[in-house]
Amino acid sequence: MSSLKVVISTPVDDNLYSLLVTKMCIDEPGVQVVGVFSLKVWSISRLKVEFKRLRKSILSKVWLKFFVPKNQSNNKVSNKIESDLRHKYELTNSSLKALCGGNNINFIKTDGPNNKETISFVTKLEPDIILSIGSVILKDEFIGLPKKGVLNVHMGILPEYRGIGVTEWPILDSDSLETINLGVTLHFVERGVDTGPILLKKTISLKGLKDINDLEDKYLPLMVDTMHEGIKMIRDNKQSQMIQSSSAGKQFFYLHNRLREKAENKLKELLKNDR
């Protein structure tokens, strides 16, 4: 039986989620990572895309990424979770370049997934599947490259919560802790925003959390596990897909600071009452 050929698309060279997924794929029998590409940090096109996405928050991102020492930045994931995950997946590298170099995997840094250089890199590798990490908009040409499709883990429950800010929107929509619909969804990427066929959904329990900041620790392990499960399903040809109806969900956008504050306070209150 031939291996499932995988290409991994990542936003930056040292992204922990990307490192864990790549390591998981390297170690998984019957799966062959044939290439990884990461986006260049300093390129005009990258800055344009990031500015369009982040607008005024771009300064904050640049500051945190390049100037703030790691021990002083508000890491999204706690050190304990990072250490546990590194241990679980036996990950010792801190950069994809080093991880790929040590495993004879093709690695390049590009301006974006949709540009000529990337398309040519991926085409030569003839992947069965591309794992997309990050939130860059993918064009049809890129989506059509792998034989089986492009996979993505969305940080929300589909089809109900498409788009951005979907860790906070369900809190505003709910009246009790039990009805807050948080979780992740593994789906194939299509042209629309989070509209592709669904492979897996996993919910997040809020029991035992203190506040919204604790959520990050729940997401990362679940996202890696979901990607792992999905890869095995595709390798074994055991996947069943659920086609999303276009009218089934809504698209969400960044929350205004005041609504985010409302969501944070509401969750804190619900968690406090639950104790």
Add this chain to the structure above:
Amino acid sequence: MTVIQKIFYKLLRPLVEPLIKKIEEGVLLKDHLREKNRLYSELNLHLDELFKKKSTETSSLERIFAYLRSEGEFFDSNHDFNSLKVSKGILDLDGTFLEIEGLISKPGDQLHSNREAFDQIMDLIKRNKPSIEKPNSYREIYIISSSISFSLQESIELSDLLMDNFHKKKWEALKSLDWCLSFLLLTLLDLHKKNPRSDTKNYLGIASERLLKKMEIRQDVIMDFRGQPKDKVQRAIEQSRYIYFLLEFSSVFNDIRFLNAALKANDRLYGFTTSIKTRVKNDLRNPFKLLFSFYYLINLNKQESLIKNIK
């Protein structure tokens, strides 16, 4: 982390971190409140000057300001939004700015009965086919239809004709918004509020999702419209009408996504609002600046009452 990075961090931190905090905070409620109070004070100071003038235009404005003056509680510059009562004051204010909209578009003779108004609107749509070439038709339709109550049958006929005139497929494929198209949405939402129908709901759902994407993705400070006038104030007014629609839509269909978009759009307009000086002499006869000020105040009040109602 290199030594150079550490040095940079220590040197730049006192400058950069407060700046980032300010940028991340964006426009605060207290900024909007300050602007609201300033606009109100300036509008109030205008009253005396306007009352001295006896032209037709100012006599209409006089009525509006006289009315506003009687709404002291609503416009009390000392109160804040927490103590604001969502009451008759706000509802009546909606009617007031409709009057100003009417004043600008000059919709024609006074109408005597509902039937007459209905016939006039139907005629307006059938004959003129409101479009990019005749954008004022949509405004007239909105102003007339907002001020009268139609029978169920009339309401159905009117909404069907409007939806047929600008088919929902056009919304799905819309690249840029036509000038004054906001009035079409406002009219249909108004008709739906009075006589809810699945067809209108479906149409408004498609149009509003498209509008939401346009406002959230592009995040223009002042949007561009197809067939727009050169005047920036008029464009800001059209944008404010869309914000007003988003807030109304959010309220009618209980969808916070539209309030979220309106909050951000209002923040983006904040800088422009601070440049509106209603007391400047040349601005005195500029009804557009007055109208923009009214939209800003109304939108602000609507958004605050909606936020207050979120559980």
